[in-house]
Amino acid sequence: MHELNVIKKPWREDHLRIALVYPNVYSAMAGLTIQTLYNVWNICPNVICERFFMPSKKEIKAFKYQNFSPNYDTSTGPARFHPTLRSIENKMPLSKFDIIAFSISYELDFPNVLWMLDNCHIPIFRSDRISKKNGEEKEESDEVIVNEEQNFPIIMAGGPVIRSNPLPLESFLDAAFIGEIEPVNDLMINSWFNSVNSESLHTYSQIKRNFLQTLQNTPGFWIPQIYNLTNHGEVERVYVKNLDDFPHPIKQIIPKVKSPEKYPLPFGEAFYVEINRGCPHFCRFCMTGGQLKPFRNRSLEGLKKIIILGIENSEVKKVVLIGSSVTDHPKFRELIIFLIDQKVEFSIPSIRIETLTEELASLLVKGGMRTVAFAPETGTDSLRLKINKKISNAKILNGAKLLLEAGIPNVKLYLLYGLPFETEEDIDAIPKLVKQIAALGFGKQGVRLSINPFIPKAHTPFESYIDNFADPNLIILKEKLKRIYSPLKGDKQIKFETLSVEEAYIQTLLALGGKEMSALILKCYQTGYKIKKWYQMIRKEHLGKEEYIIKFFQDMKENSFGNHEWNFINQKLSHKILEKEWDKTKKFSTK
Numbered sequence: 001m002h003e004l005n006v007i008k009k010p011w012r013e014d015h016l017r018i019a020l021v022y023p024n025v026y027s028a029m030a031g032l033t034i035q036t037l038y039n040v041w042n043i044c045p046n047v048i049c050e051r052f053f054m055p056s057k058k059e060i061k062a063f064k065y066q067n068f069s070p071n072y073d074t075s076t077g078p079a080r081f082h083p084t085l086r087s088i089e090n091k092m093p094l095s096k097f098d099i100i101a102f103s104i105s106y107e108l109d110f111p112n113v114l115w116m117l118d119n120c121h122i123p124i125f126r127s128d129r130i131s132k133k134n135g136e137e138k139e140e141s142d143e144v145i146v147n148e149e150q151n152f153p154i155i156m157a158g159g160p161v162i163r164s165n166p167l168p169l170e171s172f173l174d175a176a177f178i179g180e181i182e183p184v185n186d187l188m189i190n191s192w193f194n195s196v197n198s199e200s201l202h203t204y205s206q207i208k209r210n211f212l213q214t215l216q217n218t219p220g221f222w223i224p225q226i227y228n229l230t231n232h233g234e235v236e237r238v239y240v241k242n243l244d245d246f247p248h249p250i251k252q253i254i255p256k257v258k259s260p261e262k263y264p265l266p267f268g269e270a271f272y273v274e275i276n277r278g279c280p281h282f283c284r285f286c287m288t289g290g291q292l293k294p295f296r297n298r299s300l301e302g303l304k305k306i307i308i309l310g311i312e313n314s315e316v317k318k319v320v321l322i323g324s325s326v327t328d329h330p331k332f333r334e335l336i337i338f339l340i341d342q343k344v345e346f347s348i349p350s351i352r353i354e355t356l357t358e359e360l361a362s363l364l365v366k367g368g369m370r371t372v373a374f375a376p377e378t379g380t381d382s383l384r385l386k387i388n389k390k391i392s393n394a395k396i397l398n399g400a401k402l403l404l405e406a407g408i409p410n411v412k413l414y415l416l417y418g419l420p421f422e423t424e425e426d427i428d429a430i431p432k433l434v435k436q437i438a439a440l441g442f443g444k445q446g447v448r449l450s451i452n453p454f455i456p457k458a459h460t461p462f463e464s465y466i467d468n469f470a471d472p473n474l475i476i477l478k479e480k481l482k483r484i485y486s487p488l489k490g491d492k493q494i495k496f497e498t499l500s501v502e503e504a505y506i507q508t509l510l511a512l513g514g515k516e517m518s519a520l521i522l523k524c525y526q527t528g529y530k531i532k533k534w535y536q537m538i539r540k541e542h543l544g545k546e547e548y549i550i551k552f553f554q555d556m557k558e559n560s561f562g563n564h565e566w567n568f569i570n571q572k573l574s575h576k577i578l579e580k581e582w583d584k585t586k587k588f589s590t591k
C-alpha cells in the first residue's frame with residue numbers, strides 16, 4: 001500500500017522520538033485522531049513522530065512465539081515474538097523511541113497494548129521497567145524511579161477511554177493524558193528538552209525521571225507511579241478553548257489502497273475536516289455530551305480555508321466532515337453549499353434527523369451521499385425522554401421520508417437496548433419503528449441497523465446502571481435481543497449488526513474497573529483474541545473462584561455519584577449534575 005504525505009524525517013538521537021500507536025488495525029487512518037497527533041508532533045522541528053498499528057488477526061498468527069511464558073515471569077525473560085513490529089516511516093521498533101504514545105478509543109483494545117509492548121520486548125508491567133532497590137519495588141513514592149540499566153521508553157496513553165477511566169491500565173503505564181493535547185503540547189515537548197539539556201542530569205534514566213516529574217505538574221497528565229490517589233487531589237481534563245487557534249492537519253496521510261478488503265476505509269480516499277468538538281446535547285448515556293464540554297465550532301471562514309488547502313494537498317475529491325454533532329454547526333447549511341459550489345463530494349458520519357429539511361436532504365444528495373446515518377437510540381418517545389434525547393417517532397419517520405424522497409437509497413440507524421427503565425413495550429417498539437421506516441420504500445438492505453447493548457460509562461448520569469450485567473449469564477440482554485431480532489429476521493430490506501452481549505460485558509468491566517483489571521487484561525492478552533474465550537475465562541477464573549465480579553457489580557451499584565475511584569479525574573462536570581440528571585430519569589419513569 002502506498003500513502004501520500006507521509007513525513008519521514010532523518011532518524012536522529014538528539015530529537016524527541018515519539019511512537020504514535022493505535023492498538024488496532026490500520027483502518028484508524030480513516031479518522032482524524034491519528035492525523036491530528038501526527039501533525040501536532042511532526043510540526044515541531046526537533047520531534048520525530050512515527051506510526052504503529054496492530055497487525056490483523058491473520059498477521060498475528062504468523063508472528064511466532066519463542067520462550068513464551070504464560071505467567072509472564074520476568075526472570076525467564078518476556079515473550080519473544082518474531083518478527084518485531086516496526087514503524088511505518090523509518091521501520092524502527094518501539095523500543096527505539098523515547099515516548100510510546102497509545103491513542104486508545106476502545107476498551108477491548110487494552111490487550112493489544114500488551115501485545116505491542118511484548119512484541120518489542122518491553123516489559124509490560126511498569127514495576128518490571130523500574131529499578132528495584134533492596135529487592136523492593138518502589139511504587140507510590142514521591143519520586144519517579146526508572147530502570148538504570150535498561151532504557152525503556154516512557155509508556156503513555158490518551159484517547160476517549162483513557163479520558164473516562166485510565167485505572168484499568170494503571171499497572172502498565174508511566175503516564176496517562178486526560179483531554180485534548182494541543183494546549184499543553186509545547187509544555188510537554190519543552191519539559192523533555194529542558195530535562196535533556198539540564199546539566200545536572202547525566203543519564204537517560206535521570207532525564208526520563210525528571211521529565212515524568214515535570215509532567216505530573218502539567219495540566220492533564222497523570223503519572224501513576226507518583227500519584228497518590230488520596231493526597232494529590234484531581235487531574236483536570238484539558239481542552240482547546242477556541243478550535244481556530246490551533247492548526248488543523250492539512251497535508252493528511254492519504255492511503256492509496258489497492259486491496260480495500262485488506263485495509264478497509266469506510267469513506268475511501270478522503271480529506272477529513274473537524275468542524276466541531278463536543279455536543280450541545282446531553283444524552284444521559286453518552287460520554288461525549290459531558291466529557292467533551294463545552295461545544296466548540298470552527299469558524300466557517302477557517303473551515304473554507306482548511307478545505308481549499310486540504311484538497312490541494314491531498315489529491316482527493318471527497319471531504320468527510322467530522323464532529324460529534326456535525327449538523328449542529330451554526331453554519332452547517334452554508335458549509336455544505338460551499339462544498340457543492342467547489343464540486344467537492346462530502347460525507348457526514350451521522351446527522352440529527354429532527355433538524356432535516358427538504359432542502360437539506362437534497363443538498364446531501366447533491367454532495368454525493370448515498371447513505372445517511374442517524375440515531376433514534378430506541379423505539380418510543382417516552383424512553384427517549386428518559387435518556388434525554390428529545391426526538392419523536394413522528395420526526396424520525398418524517399426525516400427518513402425526506403431522505404428517501406430526495407434520493408437517498410440507504411439509511412443507517414444507531415440503536416441501543418438495555419437502557420435504564422426500559423419496558424417490554426420499549427423493546428417491542430424497536431422492530432416496529434424499524435419496519436415503519438423500511439415501509440417508506442427503502443430497497444434491499446436499505447435500512448441498516450447497528451443495535452448494541454447499553455454499556456455504562458464513567459462520568460455519565462447512567463454510570464452505575466449495571467443491572468444488565470449483575471447476572472453473569474446475561475439472560476436479560478439475550479432475551480431482549482431475541483425479542484428485537486425475531487420480528488426482523490428474514491426481512492430483506494433490513495441489515496442487522498450487533499455487538500455480542502459477552503463483548504458488552506467485558507467492555508463494561510474494563511470501562512468501570514480499577515487497577516485490579518490489569519490481571520484480567522493480562523489474561524485476555526494471554527488467552528488470544530476470542531471474545532467468547534475471554535468471557536468464559538472471566539467466569540471460570542473470577543466468578544468460579546471468588547465471585548469477584550459479582551461483588552464488583554454490587555459495589556458499582558452501591559457507590560454514589562462522586563465516590564467512584566475514577567472521580568480523581570475532574571471532567572469539569574460536577575457529580576451533582578450527574579446525580580440530578582439521574583434523578584430526573586427516575587422521576588420521569590415513576591410518573
Ligand code: SF4
Pocket residue numbers: 279280281282283286287288289290324325
Ligand atoms: S448521543 Fe449524540 S446527541 Fe446525544 S450527547 Fe452524545 S453525541 Fe450528543
